[in-house]
Amino acid sequence: MTAWSEEHELLLAKAFLVVGPMSMMVICLFVVLGMAPGLESGHPREYLVATCVLWAILIMILPLLRVLKLLALPMWMVAIITANMYFYVISLNLGLYLDVSWWGDMGHVVSSTIVAGIVFLALALMDSRSPEYVTLGNRAGFCIMLFLVALSFGGIWEVLEGSTDAIAGNPYMVYGASDTMGDLTADTVGVLAITVYAYLVLGKKSTDEITSSVKLGRKAFA
Amino acid sequence: MMNQNNCVMVFNIVLCLIGLCVAISDNDGIGLVTALFALVFGSIACGMGTIRAYVLVCLTALLLLITNSLSITVVSYDTMVMRKGIDNDIWGLLIGTVHAVVMVPLVMVIYIALSSRFGAVFNWAMVRGLSVFIAMGVQVPGFVLEYIMHNVEYDTSNLNNGYIIYGFMTTLLFLILSSYLLSGSMRKKHLVLNANGLEVRA
Numbered sequence: 001m002t003a004w005s006e007e008h009e010l011l012l013a014k015a016f017l018v019v020g021p022m023s024m025m026v027i028c029l030f031v032v033l034g035m036a037p038g039l040e041s042g043h044p045r046e047y048l049v050a051t052c053v054l055w056a057i058l059i060m061i062l063p064l065l066r067v068l069k070l071l072a073l074p075m076w077m078v079a080i081i082t083a084n085m086y087f088y089v090i091s092l093n094l095g096l097y098l099d100v101s102w103w104g105d106m107g108h109v110v111s112s113t114i115v116a117g118i119v120f121l122a123l124a125l126m127d128s129r130s131p132e133y134v135t136l137g138n139r140a141g142f143c144i145m146l147f148l149v150a151l152s153f154g155g156i157w158e159v160l161e162g163s164t165d166a167i168a169g170n171p172y173m174v175y176g177a178s179d180t181m182g183d184l185t186a187d188t189v190g191v192l193a194i195t196v197y198a199y200l201v202l203g204k205k206s207t208d209e210i211t212s213s214v215k216l217g218r219k220a221f222a
Numbered sequence: 223m224m225n226q227n228n229c230v231m232v233f234n235i236v237l238c239l240i241g242l243c244v245a246i247s248d249n250d251g252i253g254l255v256t257a258l259f260a261l262v263f264g265s266i267a268c269g270m271g272t273i274r275a276y277v278l279v280c281l282t283a284l285l286l287l288i289t290n291s292l293s294i295t296v297v298s299y300d301t302m303v304m305r306k307g308i309d310n311d312i313w314g315l316l317i318g319t320v321h322a323v324v325m326v327p328l329v330m331v332i333y334i335a336l337s338s339r340f341g342a343v344f345n346w347a348m349v350r351g352l353s354v355f356i357a358m359g360v361q362v363p364g365f366v367l368e369y370i371m372h373n374v375e376y377d378t379s380n381l382n383n384g385y386i387i388y389g390f391m392t393t394l395l396f397l398i399l400s401s402y403l404l405s406g407s408m409r410k411k412h413l414v415l416n417a418n419g420l421e422v423r424a
Binding site for chain 2 (some may be wrong): 158
């Protein structure tokens with residue numbers, strides 16, 4: 001990474017440390033003033049306010065880690081994560097999860113792109129930072145592995161959801177099997193989208209290049 | 223005269239196609255997707271040309287046919303829950319186990335296919351870390367397909383969350399155990415899986 005782009009990235013992170021939470025507070029203001037359509041749809045006011053406040057804090061984590069020189073992720077990854085946060089908060093405040101029957105499934109598609117993106121990055125790191133004799137193969141092989149591993153997280157999520165309910169003594173997953181299978185279908189669509197993206201990216205860049213912007217720990221920034 | 227490679231490939235294709243038909247006959251989405259994966263990756267894995275690869279491909283195809291047949295007959299929802307009155311959760315556990323058994327050799331076949339055709343080289347750590355995810359990743363499109371197939375016929379009687387959760391959990395347990403054993407052996411013997419099969423790392 002060039003000195004300019006690193007400086008630029010840092011500046012962007014500092015700016016987002018202010019813009020991120022401020023934008024969430026602006027959305028929160030609409031709720032407090034009773035102007036958020038989500039209130040009419042049936043979401044309790046406290047729930048929407050608490051969501052805005054929580055996400056205002058969460059949205060600062062990545063820029064803060066970058067400014068503190070603890071973690072740097074590729075810009076596309078940061079963009080996907082941030083876009084997901086806004087997607088969730090704005091949708092909730094507009095009442096789309098309650099008013100539009102398929103919005104929840106679309107939420108699953110969008111959030112599964114984050115998971116698939118993280119898996120893409122993790123596999124690329126595994127490929128580039130493992131001993132030289134180990135590799136995930138050419139880009140087709142890499143993408144098959146990415147597709148399968150990323151898909152599995154849909155299953156892991158459902159197992160966790162079911163187990164939590166079972167441990168808590170609740171009837172597990174009250175929304176029924178159709179909801180669970182609908183979620184898995186939505187996850188598959190999101191994973192497929194990232195797998196296609198990964199295939200295109202791997203045609204232009206090596207895993208070394210993809211992971212060159214990932215830095216973890218202060219030593220990596222030195 | 224057919225060589226060894228083609229013999230195994232034909233054996234695999236025939237068994238997987240029968241397994242596929244068996245799964246389709248009772249809307250068994252997991253069985254169908256597993257058969258498709260075994261068909262494709264089994265055929266690719268034959269390209270490695272080692273005895274170990276052939277044995278694994280044949281074993282996968284055979285197990286697939288047995289488990290797919292079991293899941294629509296002896297362990298089916300109609301037999302176990304409707305006729306014998308067995309609890310839904312117990313049936314979920316049984317059908318999950320039947321589906322998970324075939325995942326163990328199938329995951330190995332996927333590794334072999336990726337090594338022989340796509341140039342991947344796996345060490346023990348990758349085998350231990352990725353196996354569970356690969357198996358569960360195979361099952362997700364299976365559930366998706368099952369959902370679609372049952373919805374088309376407006377028959378969702380056997381689709382419940384217990385079936386899904388136990389399906390994933392048994393696969394998780396089977397693969398944790400099998401990948402631990404396999405990777406442990408690879409680690410002990412300093413083996414890596416590459417295009418030539420399992421080799422001692424230089």
